[in-house]
Amino acid sequence: LLQVEQVKLLDRFSTSNKSLTGTLYLTATHLLFIDSSQRETWILHHHIAAVEKLPLTTSGCPLVIQCKNFRIVHFVVPRERDCHDIYNSLLQLSRTAKYEELYAFSYNPKQNESEQVKGWQLIDLAEEYKRMGVPNDYWQLSDANRDYKICETYPRELYVPRTASKPIIVGSSKFRSKGRFPVLSYYHKNKEAAICRCSQPLSGFSARCLEDEHMLQAISKANPSNRYMYVMDTRPKLNAMANRAAGKGYENEDNYSNIRFQFVGIENIHVMRSSLQKLLEVSGTRGLSVNDFLSGLENSGWLRHIKAVLDAAVFLAKAIAVESASVLVHCSDGWDRTSQVCSLGALLLDSYYRTIKGFMVLIEKDWISFGHKFSDRCCQLDGDPKEISPVFTQFLESVWNLTEQFPQAFEYNEAFLLQIHEHVHSCQFGNFLGNCQKEREELKLKEKTYSLWPFLLAEQKKYRNPLYNPDFSPELTLLEPNTVSFNFKFWRNMYHQFDRSMHPRQSVLNLIMNASEQNKQLEEDIKELEAKIKQRNGRSDVVLVKEQEQTAHPAPVKSPPCFQKEQPPMPVKDAVRTIEGSNTADNRYSELVSEFSKAEPAVVSLEYGVARMTC
């Protein structure tokens, strides 16, 4: 444990070098900063993406910490020695070599064993496939991968067309990258159409595989309403063509019967990584102008990528909902873009995934079980930086865009998405550890760690969208987002979650959430009060009769009702009444005057506390 006093925490965007002074502690799991007014800033070591020591200044040694949840903290440590110590410790603490050293293995939420087991059972994928309507006449559970023999990165339980025999499965898997042969991801019971997923075929320039062709035919035959199926290659055409040289590639329409082949052009993990990097550079600039922001946003390509992902999902969902056609989705390995497109497509098709529980199921199914490489993509262990990519973040951002367009269609709110993002990187729970199910089993995560979902469910009040209308769209009707460019906005609450000065100082969401919660309580209160009154009335019936008898006589002067007994109306919005920020020094416009004040010491310098409004 390391402790350094007199450390300054600088405000990231303030131009007036505003800072808080306090003590910095390093614990085994967290970095903790307590400022002079006892406010605590906790940063999980696993959340640290990068630590940078800047050149020494007169006030000390600056240390900048970038986190995976886009928090950036800027400390100034008085002594260079201390700074160096912190820097080295953080480097070690934030880089983990073994899974067993991750926080999840030491995190103890004080649950007993049966609670732990129950927690892990909360999301049951077998149950989910049943809900979708499989197995049925066309689809069955295959035991081919029961021991991870055919594909290490797939789950044990896989659903395939009944007509796909084991030799076809085995043959097809040999013709697909990493053995990831076509399997069911989502079944639309009304349209009898399926979303299937796989990796790219090892077709090279001319290779064929009869089993693989049979496999696709089996999928198309498993759909009685439309024999044609789409094969969506989510990569840009050029990338897919380049892969042919390496013996990989894409399906040749001539070799497969009844397929329509389609490229949708989502870029690869490396493009996405550098796009996010550019986005963060721009949004992190101090004193940013509007035009630099917009051109930076454009140059980063970030929103273009989000739009591409959502456009692909819309294409997929429409093929199913409008044409009743099954769709096979793949990219290269079938665990990044394929996961994005399959899960978003299902989200557009099925309102279940727009509920809190359903969203957990969706993530468990299309991301966790199908082997999205969370460990590599989120850099859980010290590894290859080229494997890092914000693929899952893009998925969450696409969902957020949908919640903006359909404010009543989702049971969950933005806070839910942000919290999931937080824990994908926190390594506090076992769900996202490792790269695939096989690895998770080997790590005995279900015994040694806890599942995130029961914890989120327990505090679901925080994640409920107060506007949610379960009848917003009837079951299995398509959500059709408008994907014209102007609908895509910069997700400020994600990328500036911790930069409070940038957010609205009063949150409509919180306010509505509180009112909505309070309404339930008030309804209860009314019932209770009415019951009490009724009860009293019952008793006072006798009294009433008496009173009526008395009316012939001059009524006795009644004492005024005792209002003191009345409880004050409940405070409506304690939490939201606090207006945060509203601080001139945070904002760029203080610059002019402060520059001015340099020349003119007569002018008071502009350092203000945070204006707070109390009830």
Place this chain on the structure above:
Amino acid sequence: MEFAELIKTPRADNVVLHRPFHPAVEGTLCLTGHHLIFSSRRQDNAEELWLLHSNIDSIEKRFVGSLGTIVIKCKDLRIIQLDIPGMEECLNIASSIEALSTLDSVTLMYPFFYRPMFEVLEDGWSSFLLEQEFELLSSVTNEWRLSCVNKEFSVCPSYPPVVIVPKSIDDEALRKVALFRHGGRFPVLSYYHKKNGMAMMRSSQPLTGTNGRRCKEDEKLINATLRSGRRGFVIDTRPLTVAQQARAKGGGFEQEVHYPQWRRIHKYIERFNILQESFIKLVEACNDQSHNMDRWLSKLEASNWLTHIKELLTAACLAAQCIDREGASVLVHGSEGTDSTLQVTSLAQIILDPRCRTIRGFEALVVREWLQAGHPFQQRCAQSAYSNSKQKWEAPVFLLFLECVWQIHRQFPCSFEFNEHFLVLLFEHAYASQFGTFLGNNESERAKLKLPQKTMSLWSWVNRPEELSRFQNPLYEANSLVIWPSVAPQSLQLWEGVFLRWNRPSRFLEEAEEERINIIKYNKELQAKVNALRRQLAEMETDGEVQGEE
């Protein structure tokens, strides 16, 4: 002139109306002196569209065979298309609309013909008198007086007949100062900050010229707003170079030598054609659904619109900061003092003064700081973003102000008594209206046109309880604080309620808004009910006790 002369074909049948995100409807088109009326009597979907000719910004016609198509682009940015069978009918209708939407005489405008269908409870023309404003002011300070020096509009044609000035300055001095300020716009009180007694004044540029003319009365006037030994700030909305160049044309700025107690800050705010072009570019970008992401973002950037918003908010915050944080008085001006000056002074008041965030207070602000202060509405709002006229006096100055208010509203959604619709309403009526409120360029013109006698005021209509309820913000909780908005680009947003209003399906957003309102309303109802029940119970208990005592 008879409008009938301009209407060769007053009626056409089998016209098809196209609007984005609505199915096409067939119906009858009628032209009257002031309206284009489209009505469809279809059983399942009876619809009527009334469009003021003065709301039409531009009109295009094209023909395919004998089927004519008219595309009408409105000042509120809506675009509709009418398919009219018959070439002659179509040509006639197009030319009538063109003529009727570009009448040059103000007295032919609809407000002079409009007869309200509602009972006038309060005449909006006298709802916001400066005298009342002064009365409020008198209750907190006696340092100011009401001057009638401009009674006949003789001292300053663009000022109202009464103005508020420092008590120590007499009318004679004001006349002299008026000669030293562009257009006679001598410094007058714009806002008095009760919290610390600081004042915000506004004026036009001083006429110092190249030889550094000075005017002792001017110096005395603005110094009268300073506490002894304290400093004030002049916020000049031009860059220094422009202010310097203005000297060659007789204009200028307050020079340190003559105004030693004043610090000058140049905070540049764009004006006129630059703003109009920016407006046109933004609307173009928003209307093109085919833009890919890069193109959309670069178009949005190229419009510079959000840059203007940021600059304007920054300037307003700066003025507010000088007053509230520095405890200094402020004088704001640009050149004429009728555009950027008013943007800054009115926005600063939104930030500083909770009263301006109420409906009535905001109306009073618009009347005081825009209408009475002589913002030339008729020139600025003659055309909107689709016009080809490109007159140099057209500029969305007022719209920018409204958008800045909207931006602050977004950041403090519970601090305003009015909602977004109220701001959109003001935008619409500033450009085309049945009310006389925004006609004319200043009070003098309004008096000559006898607007208060001959037209109805927007405020007479909007302040009726049944209308008002549509513009109330259910989240409003009076907040007496100064509200400092963030001006970071990440905090600013495109005003979708104006710019994307007609370009995207809005049903789901509207329904969600309704649901929000319902939750809040229900909450208030429940609270009232709980309180009533508690009271009832308490009463019963007391009664019971009384009975028990008996």
